[in-house]
Amino acid sequence: MKVAYKGKVRDVYDLGEYLILSSTDRISAFDCVFDETVPDKGKILNSISRLWFDFFKDIPNHIVETDYNKYPGEYKSREELKDRSVLVKKCKRIDYECVVRGYLSGSAYKEYKSIGQIAGVAVSRHYVESEKLSEPLFTPAVKNDSGHDENISEAELKNRVGVELFQTLKDYSLTLYTKGRDKVKTEGLILCDTKFEFGFDKEKVILIDELLTPDSSRYWEVETYAVGISPPSYDKQILRNYLEKIEWNKNPPPPKLPDSIIKELLSKYQELQEKITKCLSEK
Ligand SMILES: Nc1ncnc2c1ncn2[C@@H]1O[C@H](COP(=O)(O)OP(=O)(O)O)[C@@H](O)[C@H]1O
Ligand SMILES: [Mg+2]
Numbered sequence: 001m002k003v004a005y006k007g008k009v010r011d012v013y014d015l016g017e018y019l020i021l022s023s024t025d026r027i028s029a030f031d032c033v034f035d036e037t038v039p040d041k042g043k044i045l046n047s048i049s050r051l052w053f054d055f056f057k058d059i060p061n062h063i064v065e066t067d068y069n070k071y072p073g074e075y076k077s078r079e080e081l082k083d084r085s086v087l088v089k090k091c092k093r094i095d096y097e098c099v100v101r102g103y104l105s106g107s108a109y110k111e112y113k114s115i116g117q118i119a120g121v122a123v124s125r126h127y128v129e130s131e132k133l134s135e136p137l138f139t140p141a142v143k144n145d146s147g148h149d150e151n152i153s154e155a156e157l158k159n160r161v162g163v164e165l166f167q168t169l170k171d172y173s174l175t176l177y178t179k180g181r182d183k184v185k186t187e188g189l190i191l192c193d194t195k196f197e198f199g200f201d202k203e204k205v206i207l208i209d210e211l212l213t214p215d216s217s218r219y220w221e222v223e224t225y226a227v228g229i230s231p232p233s234y235d236k237q238i239l240r241n242y243l244e245k246i247e248w249n250k251n252p253p254p255p256k257l258p259d260s261i262i263k264e265l266l267s268k269y270q271e272l273q274e275k276i277t278k279c280l281s282e283k
Pocket of ligand 1: 089
Protein backbone atom coordinates (compact mmCIF):
# COMPACT_ATOMS: atom_id res chain seq x y z
CA MET A 1 0.00 0.00 0.00
CA LYS A 2 1.50 3.26 -1.02
CA VAL A 3 0.08 6.66 -0.15
CA ALA A 4 -0.18 8.52 -3.46
CA TYR A 5 -0.94 11.84 -1.88
CA LYS A 6 -0.68 13.02 1.67
CA GLY A 7 -2.91 15.99 2.48
CA LYS A 8 -2.69 17.74 5.81
CA VAL A 9 -5.14 15.35 7.38
CA ARG A 10 -6.08 12.79 4.75
CA ASP A 11 -4.10 10.09 2.95
CA VAL A 12 -5.05 9.22 -0.60
CA TYR A 13 -4.32 5.81 -2.16
CA ASP A 14 -4.47 5.49 -5.93
CA LEU A 15 -5.90 2.20 -7.23
CA GLY A 16 -6.08 3.24 -10.87
CA GLU A 17 -9.80 3.32 -11.45
CA TYR A 18 -10.48 4.12 -7.80
CA LEU A 19 -9.07 6.15 -4.94
CA ILE A 20 -9.19 5.40 -1.25
CA LEU A 21 -9.55 8.55 0.82
CA SER A 22 -8.50 7.92 4.38
CA SER A 23 -9.05 10.40 7.18
CA THR A 24 -6.20 10.20 9.68
CA ASP A 25 -6.25 11.48 13.24
CA ARG A 26 -3.89 14.33 12.39
CA ILE A 27 -4.91 17.84 13.35
CA SER A 28 -3.85 21.10 11.81
CA ALA A 29 -4.25 24.78 12.54
CA PHE A 30 -2.81 27.79 10.78
CA ASP A 31 -1.53 25.51 8.00
CA CYS A 32 0.57 23.55 10.44
CA VAL A 33 0.15 19.87 11.31
CA PHE A 34 0.72 19.00 14.97
CA ASP A 35 2.78 16.07 16.20
CA GLU A 36 -0.04 14.85 18.43
CA THR A 37 -3.11 13.18 17.01
CA VAL A 38 -6.69 13.08 18.24
CA PRO A 39 -7.49 9.36 18.43
CA ASP A 40 -10.57 8.50 16.32
CA LYS A 41 -10.96 11.98 14.91
CA GLY A 42 -10.51 10.55 11.40
CA LYS A 43 -13.26 8.01 11.99
CA ILE A 44 -15.59 10.75 13.17
CA LEU A 45 -14.90 12.97 10.16
CA ASN A 46 -15.27 10.06 7.79
CA SER A 47 -18.59 9.16 9.37
CA ILE A 48 -19.88 12.76 9.17
CA SER A 49 -19.05 12.89 5.46
CA ARG A 50 -20.72 9.51 4.85
CA LEU A 51 -23.87 10.58 6.68
CA TRP A 52 -24.14 13.58 4.39
CA PHE A 53 -23.48 11.58 1.23
CA ASP A 54 -26.28 9.23 2.30
CA PHE A 55 -28.57 12.13 3.02
CA PHE A 56 -27.95 13.65 -0.42
CA LYS A 57 -28.29 10.41 -2.30
CA ASP A 58 -30.23 12.10 -5.09
CA ILE A 59 -27.12 13.97 -6.13
CA PRO A 60 -24.70 11.64 -7.93
CA ASN A 61 -21.46 11.12 -5.99
CA HIS A 62 -18.16 9.26 -6.10
CA ILE A 63 -18.73 6.74 -3.30
CA VAL A 64 -18.25 3.12 -4.36
CA GLU A 65 -17.62 1.22 -1.11
CA THR A 66 -17.47 2.16 2.54
CA ASP A 67 -16.81 -1.30 4.03
CA TYR A 68 -13.05 -1.83 4.24
CA ASN A 69 -13.62 -5.58 4.26
CA LYS A 70 -14.81 -5.26 0.67
CA TYR A 71 -11.89 -3.26 -0.68
CA PRO A 72 -9.94 -4.88 -3.51
CA GLY A 73 -6.57 -6.63 -3.29
CA GLU A 74 -4.06 -5.53 -0.71
CA TYR A 75 -6.40 -2.81 0.58
CA LYS A 76 -8.95 -5.29 1.91
CA SER A 77 -9.36 -5.40 5.70
CA ARG A 78 -6.34 -3.23 6.46
CA GLU A 79 -6.63 -2.01 10.02
CA GLU A 80 -5.40 1.50 9.15
CA LEU A 81 -8.34 1.94 6.76
CA LYS A 82 -11.01 0.62 9.10
CA ASP A 83 -13.99 2.98 9.52
CA ARG A 84 -11.97 5.97 8.43
CA SER A 85 -11.87 5.60 4.67
CA VAL A 86 -13.99 5.38 1.54
CA LEU A 87 -13.32 3.79 -1.82
CA VAL A 88 -14.34 6.24 -4.51
CA LYS A 89 -14.41 6.53 -8.27
CA LYS A 90 -11.35 8.36 -9.44
CA CYS A 91 -12.65 11.29 -11.44
CA LYS A 92 -11.31 14.00 -13.60
CA ARG A 93 -11.50 16.68 -10.96
CA ILE A 94 -13.09 20.02 -11.81
CA ASP A 95 -10.40 22.28 -10.45
CA TYR A 96 -12.63 24.76 -8.67
CA GLU A 97 -13.74 24.87 -5.07
CA CYS A 98 -17.47 25.47 -5.09
CA VAL A 99 -17.83 27.61 -2.01
CA VAL A 100 -21.21 28.67 -0.65
CA ARG A 101 -21.53 31.30 2.05
CA GLY A 102 -24.62 31.99 4.09
CA TYR A 103 -22.83 34.40 6.43
CA LEU A 104 -20.16 37.01 5.92
CA SER A 105 -16.96 35.55 7.28
CA GLY A 106 -13.38 34.62 6.42
CA SER A 107 -11.93 35.80 3.12
CA ALA A 108 -15.32 37.16 1.95
CA TYR A 109 -15.50 39.45 4.96
CA LYS A 110 -11.96 40.67 4.29
CA GLU A 111 -12.84 41.43 0.67
CA TYR A 112 -16.05 43.18 1.66
CA LYS A 113 -14.32 45.27 4.29
CA SER A 114 -11.52 46.37 2.00
CA ILE A 115 -13.34 46.94 -1.31
CA GLY A 116 -17.07 46.60 -0.62
CA GLN A 117 -17.40 43.54 -2.82
CA ILE A 118 -18.09 39.87 -2.23
CA ALA A 119 -16.61 37.53 -4.83
CA GLY A 120 -16.01 40.43 -7.17
CA VAL A 121 -19.55 41.78 -6.97
CA ALA A 122 -20.34 45.14 -5.41
CA VAL A 123 -22.60 44.90 -2.36
CA SER A 124 -25.00 47.76 -1.82
CA ARG A 125 -26.22 46.75 1.63
CA HIS A 126 -24.20 47.34 4.76
CA TYR A 127 -23.05 44.26 6.63
CA VAL A 128 -21.12 43.65 9.81
CA GLU A 129 -18.80 40.71 10.32
CA SER A 130 -20.50 37.30 10.56
CA GLU A 131 -23.89 38.71 9.64
CA LYS A 132 -26.28 36.46 7.75
CA LEU A 133 -26.29 37.32 4.04
CA SER A 134 -29.62 38.23 2.48
CA GLU A 135 -29.25 35.02 0.47
CA PRO A 136 -26.55 32.34 0.23
CA LEU A 137 -23.81 33.26 -2.22
CA PHE A 138 -21.89 31.01 -4.56
CA THR A 139 -18.27 32.20 -4.36
CA PRO A 140 -16.02 29.85 -6.34
CA ALA A 141 -12.25 29.60 -6.05
CA VAL A 142 -9.60 28.08 -8.26
CA LYS A 143 -8.23 24.92 -6.66
CA ASN A 144 -4.59 25.45 -6.28
CA ASP A 145 -2.45 22.48 -5.26
CA SER A 146 0.34 24.77 -4.13
CA GLY A 147 -1.85 25.81 -1.21
CA HIS A 148 -3.63 29.11 -1.55
CA ASP A 149 -6.89 29.08 -3.42
CA GLU A 150 -7.75 32.08 -5.51
CA ASN A 151 -11.29 33.48 -5.35
CA ILE A 152 -12.91 34.22 -8.68
CA SER A 153 -16.22 35.81 -9.62
CA GLU A 154 -19.18 33.88 -10.98
CA ALA A 155 -18.65 35.64 -14.31
CA GLU A 156 -15.05 34.46 -14.40
CA LEU A 157 -16.03 30.87 -13.66
CA LYS A 158 -18.66 31.05 -16.38
CA ASN A 159 -16.01 32.24 -18.83
CA ARG A 160 -13.70 29.45 -17.90
CA VAL A 161 -16.03 26.44 -17.82
CA GLY A 162 -18.93 27.54 -20.00
CA VAL A 163 -22.42 28.48 -18.98
CA GLU A 164 -23.79 24.95 -18.79
CA LEU A 165 -21.21 23.49 -16.41
CA PHE A 166 -21.24 26.72 -14.42
CA GLN A 167 -24.98 26.43 -13.86
CA THR A 168 -24.72 22.79 -12.82
CA LEU A 169 -22.00 23.55 -10.27
CA LYS A 170 -23.86 26.54 -8.90
CA ASP A 171 -27.23 24.79 -8.67
CA TYR A 172 -25.83 21.70 -6.96
CA SER A 173 -23.79 23.82 -4.56
CA LEU A 174 -26.64 26.08 -3.51
CA THR A 175 -29.00 23.14 -3.07
CA LEU A 176 -26.49 21.25 -0.94
CA TYR A 177 -25.73 24.27 1.21
CA THR A 178 -29.33 25.32 1.74
CA LYS A 179 -30.59 21.87 2.65
CA GLY A 180 -27.58 21.22 4.87
CA ARG A 181 -28.01 24.54 6.62
CA ASP A 182 -31.69 23.92 7.29
CA LYS A 183 -31.02 20.43 8.62
CA VAL A 184 -28.37 21.37 11.17
CA LYS A 185 -30.37 24.30 12.49
CA THR A 186 -32.54 21.91 14.49
CA GLU A 187 -29.49 20.97 16.58
CA GLY A 188 -28.40 24.51 17.27
CA LEU A 189 -25.75 24.53 14.58
CA ILE A 190 -25.15 27.27 12.06
CA LEU A 191 -23.61 26.28 8.76
CA CYS A 192 -21.72 29.46 8.01
CA ASP A 193 -20.03 28.37 4.80
CA THR A 194 -18.72 25.28 3.10
CA LYS A 195 -17.03 24.10 -0.06
CA PHE A 196 -17.85 21.31 -2.44
CA GLU A 197 -15.77 19.64 -5.09
CA PHE A 198 -17.04 18.03 -8.26
CA GLY A 199 -15.54 15.80 -10.91
CA PHE A 200 -16.45 14.09 -14.15
CA ASP A 201 -17.51 10.48 -14.15
CA LYS A 202 -17.34 10.03 -17.90
CA GLU A 203 -19.59 12.90 -19.07
CA LYS A 204 -21.52 13.22 -15.83
CA VAL A 205 -20.80 15.79 -13.13
CA ILE A 206 -20.64 14.11 -9.72
CA LEU A 207 -19.95 15.21 -6.17
CA ILE A 208 -16.49 14.18 -4.93
CA ASP A 209 -14.15 14.68 -1.97
CA GLU A 210 -15.62 15.09 1.53
CA LEU A 211 -19.04 16.48 2.29
CA LEU A 212 -19.99 19.03 4.97
CA THR A 213 -17.31 17.98 7.43
CA PRO A 214 -15.82 20.47 9.87
CA ASP A 215 -12.70 20.41 7.67
CA SER A 216 -14.58 21.60 4.60
CA SER A 217 -17.13 23.76 6.40
CA ARG A 218 -17.39 26.38 9.05
CA TYR A 219 -19.94 25.30 11.64
CA TRP A 220 -20.91 27.69 14.41
CA GLU A 221 -23.01 27.15 17.51
CA VAL A 222 -26.10 29.27 18.03
CA GLU A 223 -25.07 29.86 21.64
CA THR A 224 -21.73 31.44 20.81
CA TYR A 225 -22.79 33.16 17.60
CA ALA A 226 -22.83 36.95 17.50
CA VAL A 227 -22.43 39.53 14.79
CA GLY A 228 -19.52 41.96 14.85
CA ILE A 229 -17.10 39.28 15.96
CA SER A 230 -15.62 36.23 14.30
CA PRO A 231 -17.15 33.27 16.14
CA PRO A 232 -14.64 30.45 16.15
CA SER A 233 -15.59 27.50 14.03
CA TYR A 234 -16.94 24.57 15.95
CA ASP A 235 -13.89 22.37 16.16
CA LYS A 236 -11.12 24.95 16.01
CA GLN A 237 -12.22 26.92 19.05
CA ILE A 238 -10.50 24.78 21.66
CA LEU A 239 -7.25 24.61 19.74
CA ARG A 240 -7.22 28.31 18.96
CA ASN A 241 -7.90 29.28 22.56
CA TYR A 242 -5.06 27.10 23.70
CA LEU A 243 -2.64 28.39 21.07
CA GLU A 244 -3.49 31.95 22.00
CA LYS A 245 -3.01 31.23 25.67
CA ILE A 246 0.50 29.92 25.13
CA GLU A 247 1.17 32.71 22.61
CA TRP A 248 2.43 30.46 19.83
CA ASN A 249 3.78 32.60 16.97
CA LYS A 250 2.01 30.40 14.37
CA ASN A 251 5.25 29.40 12.72
CA PRO A 252 6.54 25.85 12.71
CA PRO A 253 7.50 23.88 14.67
CA PRO A 254 4.09 23.53 16.31
CA PRO A 255 3.96 23.38 20.11
CA LYS A 256 3.25 20.18 21.97
CA LEU A 257 -0.43 19.75 22.76
CA PRO A 258 -1.29 18.55 26.27
CA ASP A 259 -3.53 15.54 26.79
CA SER A 260 -6.26 17.70 28.26
CA ILE A 261 -6.59 19.62 24.96
CA ILE A 262 -6.62 16.40 22.94
CA LYS A 263 -9.44 15.08 25.15
CA GLU A 264 -11.42 18.28 24.80
CA LEU A 265 -11.01 18.22 21.04
CA LEU A 266 -12.15 14.64 20.83
CA SER A 267 -15.29 15.29 22.85
CA LYS A 268 -16.08 18.27 20.62
CA TYR A 269 -15.84 16.12 17.50
CA GLN A 270 -18.00 13.47 19.15
CA GLU A 271 -20.57 16.10 20.03
CA LEU A 272 -20.70 17.34 16.45
CA GLN A 273 -21.07 13.80 15.15
CA GLU A 274 -23.93 13.18 17.56
CA LYS A 275 -25.71 16.36 16.55
CA ILE A 276 -25.37 15.68 12.84
CA THR A 277 -26.43 12.07 13.28
CA LYS A 278 -29.46 13.26 15.20
CA CYS A 279 -30.63 15.85 12.74
CA LEU A 280 -30.09 13.62 9.73
CA SER A 281 -32.11 10.82 11.26
CA GLU A 282 -35.11 13.12 11.79
CA LYS A 283 -37.64 12.94 9.04
N1 LIG B 1 -13.32 11.14 -6.58
C1 LIG B 1 -12.21 11.86 -6.68
N2 LIG B 1 -11.51 11.86 -7.84
C2 LIG B 1 -10.37 12.57 -7.96
N3 LIG B 1 -9.83 13.33 -6.98
C3 LIG B 1 -10.49 13.40 -5.81
C4 LIG B 1 -11.71 12.68 -5.60
N4 LIG B 1 -12.15 12.94 -4.34
C5 LIG B 1 -11.25 13.79 -3.80
N5 LIG B 1 -10.25 14.07 -4.67
C6 LIG B 1 -9.06 14.88 -4.43
O1 LIG B 1 -8.24 14.14 -3.49
C7 LIG B 1 -7.50 15.03 -2.66
C8 LIG B 1 -7.82 14.74 -1.21
O2 LIG B 1 -6.87 15.37 -0.45
P1 LIG B 1 -7.16 16.22 0.84
O3 LIG B 1 -6.99 15.34 1.98
O4 LIG B 1 -8.47 16.93 0.71
O5 LIG B 1 -5.97 17.21 0.86
P2 LIG B 1 -5.84 18.73 0.51
O6 LIG B 1 -7.23 19.30 0.40
O7 LIG B 1 -5.05 19.24 1.65
O8 LIG B 1 -5.12 18.73 -0.79
C9 LIG B 1 -7.93 16.44 -3.06
O9 LIG B 1 -6.99 16.96 -3.96
C10 LIG B 1 -9.29 16.21 -3.76
O10 LIG B 1 -9.56 17.20 -4.70
MG1 LIG C 1 -9.18 18.91 0.67
